[in-house]
Amino acid sequence: xxxxxxxxxxxxxxxxxxxxxxxxxxxxxxxxxxxxxxxxxxxxxxxxxxxxxxxxxxxxxxxxxxxxxxxxxxxxxxxxxxxxxxxxxxxxxxxxxxxxxxxxxxxxxxxxxxxxxxxxxxxxxxxxxxxxxxxxxxxxxxxxxxxxxxxxxxxxxxxxxxxxxxxxxxxxxxxxxxxxxxxxxxxxxxxxxxxxxxxxxxxxxxxxxxxxxxxxxxxxxxxxxxxxxxxxxxxxxxxxxxxxxxxxxxxxxxxxxxxxxxxxxxxxxxxxxxxxxxxxxxxxxxxxxxxxxxxxxxxxxxxxxxxxxxxxxxxxxxxxxxxxxxxxxxxxxxxxxxxxxxxxxxxxxxxxxxxxxxxxxxxxxxxxxxxxxxxxxxxxxxxxx
Amino acid sequence: xxxxxxxxxxxxxxxxxxxxxxxxxxxxxxxxxxxxxxxxxxxxxxxxxxxxxxxxxxxxxxxxxxxxxxxxxxxxxxxxxxxxxxxxxxxxxxxxxxxxxxxxxxxxxxxxxxxxxxxxxxxxxxxxxxxxxxxxxxxxxxxxxxxxxxxxxxxxxxxxxxxxxxxxxxxxxxxxxxxxxxxxxxxxxxxxxxxxxxxxxxxxxxxxxxxxxxxxxxxxxxxxxxxxxxxxxxxxxxxxxxxxxxxxxxxxxxxxxxxxxxxxxxxxxxxxxxxxxxxxxxxxxxxxxxxxxxxxxxxxxxxxxxxxxxxxxxxxxxxxxxxxxxxxxxxxxxxxxxxxxxxxxxxxxxxxxxxxxxxxxxxxxxxxxxxxxxxxxxxxxxxxxxxxxxxxxxxxxxxx
Numbered sequence: 001x002x003x004x005x006x007x008x009x010x011x012x013x014x015x016x017x018x019x020x021x022x023x024x025x026x027x028x029x030x031x032x033x034x035x036x037x038x039x040x041x042x043x044x045x046x047x048x049x050x051x052x053x054x055x056x057x058x059x060x061x062x063x064x065x066x067x068x069x070x071x072x073x074x075x076x077x078x079x080x081x082x083x084x085x086x087x088x089x090x091x092x093x094x095x096x097x098x099x100x101x102x103x104x105x106x107x108x109x110x111x112x113x114x115x116x117x118x119x120x121x122x123x124x125x126x127x128x129x130x131x132x133x134x135x136x137x138x139x140x141x142x143x144x145x146x147x148x149x150x151x152x153x154x155x156x157x158x159x160x161x162x163x164x165x166x167x168x169x170x171x172x173x174x175x176x177x178x179x180x181x182x183x184x185x186x187x188x189x190x191x192x193x194x195x196x197x198x199x200x201x202x203x204x205x206x207x208x209x210x211x212x213x214x215x216x217x218x219x220x221x222x223x224x225x226x227x228x229x230x231x232x233x234x235x236x237x238x239x240x241x242x243x244x245x246x247x248x249x250x251x252x253x254x255x256x257x258x259x260x261x262x263x264x265x266x267x268x269x270x271x272x273x274x275x276x277x278x279x280x281x282x283x284x285x286x287x288x289x290x291x292x293x294x295x296x297x298x299x300x301x302x303x304x305x306x307x308x309x310x311x312x313x314x315x316x317x318x319x320x321x322x323x324x325x326x327x328x329x330x331x332x333x334x335x336x337x338x339x340x341x342x343x344x345x346x347x348x349x350x351x352x353x354x355x356x357x358x359x360x361x362x363x364x365x366x367x368x369x370x371x372x373x374x375x376x377x378x379x380x381x382x383x384x385x
Numbered sequence: 386x387x388x389x390x391x392x393x394x395x396x397x398x399x400x401x402x403x404x405x406x407x408x409x410x411x412x413x414x415x416x417x418x419x420x421x422x423x424x425x426x427x428x429x430x431x432x433x434x435x436x437x438x439x440x441x442x443x444x445x446x447x448x449x450x451x452x453x454x455x456x457x458x459x460x461x462x463x464x465x466x467x468x469x470x471x472x473x474x475x476x477x478x479x480x481x482x483x484x485x486x487x488x489x490x491x492x493x494x495x496x497x498x499x500x501x502x503x504x505x506x507x508x509x510x511x512x513x514x515x516x517x518x519x520x521x522x523x524x525x526x527x528x529x530x531x532x533x534x535x536x537x538x539x540x541x542x543x544x545x546x547x548x549x550x551x552x553x554x555x556x557x558x559x560x561x562x563x564x565x566x567x568x569x570x571x572x573x574x575x576x577x578x579x580x581x582x583x584x585x586x587x588x589x590x591x592x593x594x595x596x597x598x599x600x601x602x603x604x605x606x607x608x609x610x611x612x613x614x615x616x617x618x619x620x621x622x623x624x625x626x627x628x629x630x631x632x633x634x635x636x637x638x639x640x641x642x643x644x645x646x647x648x649x650x651x652x653x654x655x656x657x658x659x660x661x662x663x664x665x666x667x668x669x670x671x672x673x674x675x676x677x678x679x680x681x682x683x684x685x686x687x688x689x690x691x692x693x694x695x696x697x698x699x700x701x702x703x704x705x706x707x708x709x710x711x712x713x714x715x716x717x718x719x720x721x722x723x724x725x726x727x728x729x730x731x732x733x734x735x736x737x738x739x740x741x742x743x744x745x746x747x748x749x750x751x752x753x754x755x756x757x758x759x760x761x762x763x764x765x766x767x768x769x770x771x772x773x774x775x776x777x778x779x780x781x782x783x784x785x
Contacts, residue, residue, distance in 0.1 A: 003691040069386050254783050268784050278779035285706040289684030296388050315677035367673030377646035379466045380683045382388050
C-alpha cells in the first residue's frame with residue numbers, strides 16, 4: 001500500500017497547474033464561454049501538444065499509458081481552472097470506450113485523430129427516460145443492406161457540440177450496441193445546448209441514419225458492461241475535478257477573508273468565520289480521501305469499483321455543495337456576483353452533482369453494495385493479484 | 386500508488402486472524418459488546434492483555450527493544466483492523482498509548498527499565514492527570530502545585546476526568562512548579578503512585594451510567610524527584626508530545642467499521658413489528674452516508690500512514706480532520722443505532738458492567754447497550770483536544 005504520488009506524477013500535477021494558470025485564467029474562460037462555439041481550438045491543440053489527449057491510452061494505441069491517477073491529476077487542475085473543453089467527455093469517456101470496444105482498425109482510425117487533437121468524440125448514450133439505469137435505451141439499430149440504420153433521440157450529449165464523431169448506443173437484436181456515427185451523417189441533427197456551468201452539450205436526433213457495417217464497435221462480450229465501466233471511470237475523474245474546485249474555493253475564501261476589512265479588522269480575524277473555514281477544510285480533506293478511493297477502484301472488480309466510485313460521488317456531492325455554499329456566504333455579496341469565479345465553481349459543482357448520476361443516485365448504488373456485510377466490514381486494503 | 390498488501394502482509398493478516406480466532410473467546414467479545422465506554426472494563430481488558438502478552442502482541446506500536454512488536458506501520462494497521470473485526474476489548478489506554486511513549490522518549494534508563502515492563506504485564510495501570518476543575522481546553526492554566534522539598538515534591542491540588550483512576554496504580558500528571566515567566570514554562574511532568582498517602586479518589590458517573598471518570602485530590606502527597614520525567618519546566622513540551630499520541634497515533638477506521646458492521650447486523654434482524662430497518666430507505670440513506678464517511682476516513686488514515694512511511698508527517702490539517710471526523714462518525718453510528726430501538730429506548734438497565742447480567746441473544750444485548758453507547762459517544766468530540774480545539778488548529782494553519 002502506498003498513497004504517495006510518484007515524482008513523475010508530481011511533475012505532471014505541477015505542469016498541468018502551471019499550464020492552466022498561465023493559459024486559462026478566469027477572463028480567458030469567460031471569453032470562451034461567451035463565444036459562439038464555447039470552445040477554444042488553440043487550447044485544445046496545446047493540450048494535445050502537452051500529451052494530455054494521449055495520456056489515458058495504451059502505448060500500442062498511440063497513447064502514453066497513463067492510469068487513473070494521472071488522469072485524476074489533470075482533472076484536479078481542470079476543476080480549479082474551470083476548463084470547459086471536453087477533456088472528460090471526449091477523451092476519458094468516449095475515447096476510453098473506443099479503446100475498450102474497437103477493433104485494431106477502428107482504434108487506429110479513430111484514436112489517431114483524437115490524440116492528435118484533430119478529431120473529437122462524444123458518447124451519445126443516455127436518453128430522457130434512461131435516468132440512472134444505463135440499460136434503459138430505446139434508440140434502435142436495424143440491419144440494412146450494407147450496414148445499419150439508427151434511429152433515436154439522445155439529449156444532452158456531453159461534448160456533443162464539439163464532436164465530429166459520435167458513439168451512439170442503440171438496441172440491436174435485443175442488446176445494447178455502440179455505433180460510430182459521423183457528425184455530418186445523413187439524418188443526424190445535432191443542436192447545441194448551453195449548460196448550467198457555461199459549457200456546451202448537444203441534443204442529438206437520429207432519423208434513420210445509415211452507417212456502414214464497420215461502424216459497429218463490438219469488441220466486448222457485453223457492451224453495456226463496458227459502458228457502465230466507462231461511466232465509472234468518468235465519475236472517478238469527476239470526483240477529482242470536484243476536489244480541485246473545492247480546494248480552489250477554499251483558497252479563494254481564505255484569501256478574501258484575510259483581505260476584506262470590516263469593523264476595523266480582517267474578516268479572517270473573527271473566530272465565528274475561522275471555524276467555518278476550518279470546517280470547509282475538513283470537508284476538502286475528506287473529499288480528497290474519497291476521490292482517491294474512487295481513482296484506485298476504477299480497474300477493480302465491479303462491486304469494489306462501485307463502492308469506490310459511487311461512494312465518492314455520494315460523499316463528494318454532499319460535502320462539495322456545503323463548501324461551495326459556505327464560500328459564497330463568506331464572500332458576502334461578492335460571492336453572489338458573476339464577476340468572481342466563486343459562482344462559477346459553485347455552478348460547476350452543481351453540474352457535477354447532476355452528471356452521470358445524481359448524488360442521491362450514487363448514494364443508493366453505493367448503499368446496495370455495502371448491504372453486503374463482507375464488503376461493509378472488509379478493509380480497504382486489497383490482496384495482491 | 387495502490388491499496389495492495391504484499392504477500393508477506395497477507396500472510397501476517399492470516400496469522401493474526403488465526404490467533405484471534407483461537408484466543409479471543411466469546412466471553413471477552415461479549416463483554417466488549419456490552420461495554421458502552423471508550424475503554425474496556427478493566428478486569429476484561431487485563432484478561433485479554435495477559436493473553437496477548439504471552440504472544441508478545443500487547444504493544445503493537447512499541448519498538449522491539451522495550452518489549453513491543455517492532456511491526457511496520459502497515460502491519461500495525463492490519464493488526465488493528467483484524468482485532469476490531471474480531472471485537473477485541475479496548476484495553477490500550479493511557480498506559481500503553483500515552484505514558485509509555487513519553488517514558489521512551491523523555492525517561493531515563495532507570496525509569497524505562499522499571500516502568501515499561503510493568504505496563505506490558507499489566508502490573509501497572511496508569512491514569513491521566515491533565516485536566517483540572519478549572520483547566521480543560523486551556524490546559525496551561527492548571528494549578529495543581531508541586532513544591533520541591535529536598536528529594537521529593539509535595540503535591541497539592543486536584544485532577545479531573547481521570548479515566549479509570551479507581552482501577553489504576555499510578556498517574557502521570559502535569560503540575561505547576563513555578564509561577565514565573567510564561568505559564569507553560571512553569572509546568573512539570575511527574576509520576577504519582579496512587580497508593581501514596583494523601584490521595585482521595587471521587588467517582589464521577591457519566592451520562593451513560595458507567596463509572597469511568599474520577600476526580601483525584603492531592604493533599605500533601607509526596608512524590609520522589611526520581612519520578613519526575615525530564616527537567617522541571619519541561620512538562621508542557623512533554624504534554625504536547627503525548628497529545629500527538631492521543632490524537633493521531635492510532636487508527637480508528639477498524640473500530641468505526643466494526644461498529645457499522647454491528648449496526649448492519651442489528652438492522653438486518655426483524656423488529657418486534659416484523660420490519661427490518663435495512664429495508665427502510667430513510668435508514669439506508671443515512672447508513673450509506675455514514676459508510677462513505679468511514680471509507681473517506683480510512684483513506685485519510687492510509688494517506689497519513691503513507692506519508693509517515695515515506696519519512697514525512699501527516700500535517701496538522703489532516704491530523705485534526707481525522708480527530709474531528711472520527712468523533713463525528715462514531716457519534717453518528719451510535720445515534721443511528723439508538724434511533725431504531727423504538728419504545729425499548731425507554732428501558733434503562735442500571736447495572737454495570739452489563740456483561741455480569743444473564744446472557745441474552747446477541748441482538749437483544751446489542752439493543753440493551755445501544756442507548757448507553759449513544760450517550761457515551763458524546764464524549765468523543767470532547768476528550769483529547771475538543772473538536773473546537775481541532776478547528777482552532779486547522780484555522781491557524783489555514784490563515785497563517
